[in-house]
Amino acid sequence: MLGVPEPHTGWTFITNHARVLAAIADNPNVRIREIAARCRLTERAVQRIISDLESDGYLSHTRDGRTNTYRIHPGKVLRHPAEAGLSVGALLSLLVQDESERNRKSITQ
DSSP states (O other): OOOOOOOSSSSSOOHHHHHHHHHHHOOOOOOHHHHHHHHHHHHHHHHHHHHHHTTTSSSSEETTEEEEEEOOOTTSSEEEEEEGBBBBHHHHHHHHOOOOOOHHHHHHO
């Protein structure tokens, strides 16, 4: 059973919305419970973030039985004026390692 995430104080470089989006980019079939554990958030917080991302058009999902498959819309531009023109896809390219890079790192460590 997963415990309650440790509280965090202070600022961070990456928002929880970006962390959740990166977790989904890593695995489009990921469960909310797994996202919560990876991002150190509650499941309720993850559900709220996914709802935000869907309502603003950054993410959509299809349901197959009890499984959600998420689809990120990589061409959607980021919301903040300072990132005008930067797409979600560009952000995710910085946050998510592709599988071959991850495998290379695990072999060399």
